[in-house]
Amino acid sequence: MNAEILAVGTELLMGQIVNTNAQYISERLNSIGINVYFHSVVGDNPKRLESSIKLALERSDLVVITGGLGPTKDDITKEKVAEVFGKRMVLHEESLKRIKDYFVKLGREMTDNNAKQAYFPEGSIVIENNKGTAPGCIIESDNKFVVILPGPPREMQPMFDESVMPYLQKDSGYKIVSKYIRTFGIGESKLEEMIMDLVDKQEDVTIATYAKMGEVTVRLTCKCPLSEEGFDKICPFEDEIVKRLGSYVYSTENENLEKVVTKMLLENNLTIAIAESCTGGLICSKLVSVSGVSKVFNRGIISYSNDSKVQDLGVNEDTIKKYGAVSTQTAIEMAEGVKRIAGTDIGVSITGIAGPEGGTAEKPVGLMYMALAYKGNTVCKKLNLSGDRERIINVASLHVLDLIRRQIGGIEI
């Protein structure tokens, strides 16, 4: 079965709100093995709405329509669907009673136009709305399924989960299972080259890649009967891809780098302190976003000024004078300094030029040195990043997290 999601609402076309309903419903339909082929949005215009409904019914088996169920003249979704199917609109007594009760509970008077919300195309299965006045409905006709739901997400979502999902699942008999392989330090095109033959020969398992701010995620998806586990088809592909991508892979559990690093620190019972210059606290704040990090994260020193590097981290003034604040030597002294002062197992540092100002021919914007002191040994790595200030700071912070991951894991850097 393939599906289309049609949202009705001029406010979407005006750009006042985002169509999050399409995402919500897509995710759920995919999870039970229904392929979503199209999303559409149309305004409260009778002619364009009618043509959009007709088009959706031509090209899709299941059409989920959201919005246009309000009490006003503009709200014509149910009426137009009835028209397209050649059905009458009939009163659903129970819904009328619920709407009346709803107004009593609110202590407000029900206006006449609200009664309109209790009418449905003949033969509909009516879906209760516990968060608002507009009920939804399901219509099965001419081998097509149409689901109509209200637009506000907080009304639509429980109705979809509690009524529509069980209805569809019974029919589809399928579900989709997914696994995610998250990588850092490799470009999307290079990664794809490395697994291209697997992508090309995919049959039951779909393999797709997504790039975001220095990271690439590989998604493996498999459609299978409700009764099956599904992962048995995915696992061989997952194993092969993880093997090929090697140490670029940092998670097969769809966790972000800060989460992975925090888990490694906790599992290995290792404490950490961080000295940041150019990244200005972003690495610390990423770690602190992970609940439970307080057991391993001791402190961060945002040594933005040279004074602070000397005073708070014990960097030698001469080192800064001789090599500059952005240098291997300073990075190393920062990492060793913060480790010593905090008395932690690991000390990490980064110093660099985030731009857009401050770059020179010799030390351009994007030049970074990061260092890590651990087990009596300090490593330092140079980075040349590109992009605007925001991107440079973000990608730099990921590089530092990845350095921590690699050093704890004993992986080459």
Added chain:
Amino acid sequence: MNAEILAVGTELLMGQIVNTNAQYISERLNSIGINVYFHSVVGDNPKRLESSIKLALERSDLVVITGGLGPTKDDITKEKVAEVFGKRMVLHEESLKRIKDYFVKLGREMTDNNAKQAYFPEGSIVIENNKGTAPGCIIESDNKFVVILPGPPREMQPMFDESVMPYLQKDSGYKIVSKYIRTFGIGESKLEEMIMDLVDKQEDVTIATYAKMGEVTVRLTCKCPLSEEGFDKICPFEDEIVKRLGSYVYSTENENLEKVVTKMLLENNLTIAIAESCTGGLICSKLVSVSGVSKVFNRGIISYSNDSKVQDLGVNEDTIKKYGAVSTQTAIEMAEGVKRIAGTDIGVSITGIAGPEGGTAEKPVGLMYMALAYKGNTVCKKLNLSGDRERIINVASLHVLDLIRRQIGGIEI
């Protein structure tokens, strides 16, 4: 002119990401008097993509297509548009050079498939991408306009604003001018009550409010011919609203709090140091996101452990023992300590419980104390925040920035 926005990407149909591009582009097209009649989303499927492009060109004068410009085989947006128009794909040398340079700067090897991103339908106007490798393009043919842009919002948005908007504006003859009044510390409904009469009597000027993570923005918009200034209609409303909202207003230039605070520090020639506990570096990293902050931001101490509060900030051990790390007394000593150690004009601190663990009946999750030492005086304010860990940390960091703004500006807290 009427428009349609067509997004290409299976990840949208899978429900992995939300189509925020459609909202962004709709808002802007509407602002220059172009009506958006349809949004569509289609996957990376050649047949369905082709039929969607054809349908869009049948029913719309302007088609804005986002996504499918990557280097991989799946990415076929430009190729399909060329096919529909019967145009060849030709190499754009300048783009190829830019892509090559991009990889050189990254220190990565360009793979062959990246060259694909430098090919465009013959006769296209190519749009530079300063945030990624995929350029966009504009094609004018058979009285139709097609704009093709990359999918990632951070690449698409500046390309749309800097290249597509001026191109379209030239054609529409209208422009929309907007002003933004940004506030912190007041709820949306209370704010709305305070300006409701102005909203109700609006004619030429549209007044709308938007709430986001503790902040509320008021947008004033006016549509006018290209030849006019437009702001003369907006200004009286702006003045009145700013007067009514008083010190809640922190910017009338649509700048964020960290930008406003950094400007105030620079203008008043005041240096600052920050001691963060529960916010874990987020305040520092917000400040550091502002270019030029190095002149005033001296250092940050992320004193996540009590050790660090004592060692790095000089907080009295007895204070922590007696009152706890989350207390007025500790916050004050942290602010005064970081000011003294850094030798700055201002010292700021925050300590609290971000959750979800660590709360008690006496000191619940969301309890925060923030302090600011300046001109021989230290103020401290207690906060009770709600929400999940992410929200609490974010809103807390905004409260601290707002505290700095108020203290420098001599506004009551």
